[in-house]
Amino acid sequence: MHRVGYAISCAAVLLLTLVSAPVFAGGPFLVDSLNNSGVALRWQNDTLTWCADEGPLSSGVDNAAAIQMVTEAFNDWTTKVTITNGQNQAVVTTVAKAAQDTTCKPGDIDGSNHEPYTTGFDKPPTIIFDADGSVIEDLMGDGASDGIVGLSYPGAADSSGLIMTKGGFAAFNGKMLTNGKLGSGTTAQEYFKASIHHELGHLLNLDHSQVNYDLAKNCTLGNCANGNYIPTMYPELLDMQQATLTRDDKATISWIYPASVLKDDFCTITGEIFDKNGSPLTGVNVIASSTTSDTQAMVDARAMVSGVLYPECSGDSRYYLYGLKPGVTYKVTYEPIGSEFANASDFEPLGSNSPKGFQGGVVETPSGDTTVKCENGGDTIEMASVAIDTANYCAGKNSGTGTGSGQGTTQTGTSKSKCSLVAGGGAGAGALLELLFVCVASAVLSRSRIRTSSKIPGRK
Ligand SMILES: [Zn+2]
Structure with a gap:
């Protein structure tokens, strides 16, 4: 995680948007670790069919308004993605789609009932409106809801190792709209929208991006010249214009779902x-x-x-x-x-x-x-x-690429990266849960770093 940012703490759990926050560079979060085919995971039929919490996002944002914010962000990540080609025509470069399943009725998800959605992999990808911060608190520890805007991770791979069909969630902390950490009123809501875009990017399986790092590293939240060039998937929330996808964000979603x-x-x-x-x-x-x-x-x-x-x-x-x-x-x-x-x-x-x-x-x-x-x-x-000329962590450890290694079913909690979860594979549900808990533990460590960051408004 990051200062006001987001974090992908391990391959299975992305944490995200904190008040100062999160991660990666123009690539995928989860890849095929079952066959080692060098392919990023995609949602089945290139479509993320999401289920929405039936409660409000905050005291001032009711369920319908919250769903509208999520729907608009998904549109930005799917049908609205265009890149200008050599003939100076803006062409739609991705087939990614997202649609709300309005038949699912999860009720009002909160700290007492979130676990089927946040720790299991048999539910549809679910958008959680955490109005009182209790889901964030339960997952990330006491006090977490004072600084974390959102939390997310993508789904689990099916038995092919390539396709996500279930699991995954994005939780958004409504307390951040009113606690002043993101400013107030419209300002807070615009930052929040940028965080929604970021977390939904993770849910679609994008990793963080470090494009325009020289620019971004000199920014703090709300104090960022040329913030429109900072990717939505930059690890930190720095500018409300991160609600608008950059070329790098568009290229990455288009490459995963071309x-x-x-x-x-x-x-x-x-x-x-x-x-x-x-x-x-x-x-x-x-x-x-x-x-x-x-x-x-x-x-x-x-x-x-x-x-x-x-x-x-x-x-x-x-x-x-x-x-x-x-x-x-x-x-x-x-x-x-x-x-x-x-x-x-x-x-x-x-x-x-x-x-x-x-x-x-x-x-x-x-x-x-x-x-x-x-x-x-x-x-x-x-x-x-x-x-x-630099230290190479993988020197002497490289396993070689290729097929049939079965790594997807043998990963342990000590491997913090690419812990692609293979539902229906050899790992079994118990192993999946164990892995997830390890990832959540990692996320907690990240959180503590974020919360002490001077980049969080009002904190030193
Ligand atoms: Zn992130």
């Missing part, structure tokens, strides 16, 4: 990151940004963490940068994940074990060029490999 136009009209840049010994180096953030202008460098940028498509230490350190516009010249750079995101707001797949403390740099083309441009939609450009 419309055919994503492949036909846009380009992809890929490559691999190694350490000095030639071993795959997982956990490095790689960014492509336009060189057209300083503004376009912030607007037209997307990132992915090396190796994020596989469980930790699978021997993969490849990145894919999708949704690039033909005819635009990009610079590709690499950087460590911010050290402040360790523990609480860590990024998949290594979390706090991601390589840190090295200098970033430029990724060159195989011919040594420091910029790259694709000519035609559908092109994939392979960059030169990068070797970084």
Whole structure:
């Protein structure tokens, strides 16, 4: 988690939006850990069919208004996602859909009855309006509702290891609309909307994004120049404009749930990151940004963490940068994940074990060029490999990618990343619950860090 932010504390539980908060970089949260196929989990039929709490969000936001806020945020993540192609046409790049199941009747979910939705995997993905903060308190500990805006995690994979059909929730803490931590009135509600977008992004299986990190790290909540360039999925809530998806957010949702136009009209840049010994180096953030202008460098940028498509230490350190516009010249750079995101707001797949403390740099083309441009939609450009002199957590641990490892059913609570949950697989319900509890424990640690952050308004 983070300062005013959100947190994905482990692969199974994302915590999120705190008052200062949360995590990752332009990639997926859960991947196929059953077959190690390098595929991000998706909701069945590319559709997240959600169930809504029947109670109010807060004293001033009734159930209907709260559902409207959630519906609008889901629209922003699905049918409204467009990226401008090489012909300067805004095209819808994702087939992701979300729809409320109005036939489900969970009643008013609170601290006394939330467990079937927050600790099990047999319910539909559920949106919880935690008007009195009691759900957050029960999950995260006493006092948690004073600083956490939302909490979420995606669903569980089915027996294929690829598709989410059940489980998952997003809980929103109505107390944060009135306790002053996010300001008051409309201001608080706008921040809250940004947090709703962030948490629903996690529910759709997006991880955090570190795009425009140099900009974001100099911001505090409500004091952020150019906050419109900070991704919705940045680990921290910094600006109410995070309720509007950036190019990176759009590229990531489109890549997990792609419309055919994503492949036909846009380009992809890929490559691999190694350490000095030639071993795959997982956990490095790689960014492509336009060189057209300083503004376009912030607007037209997307990132992915090396190796994020596989469980930790699978021997993969490849990145894919999708949704690039033909005819635009990009610079590709690499950087460590911010050290402040360790523990609480860590990024998949290594979390706090991601390589840190090295200098970033430029990724060159195989011919040594420091910029790259694709000519035609559908092109994939392979960059030169990068070797970084830094500690490699996975050195000597890499299991190798491939199929049949069955990792999805053998993960233990000590593995904090990519604990993709396989309902109906060999793990059994008991193992799933154990794993979830470990994740929640991790989230609690994250929370304490967040609550002491000076980024939380009114706190020092
Ligand atoms: Zn988050």
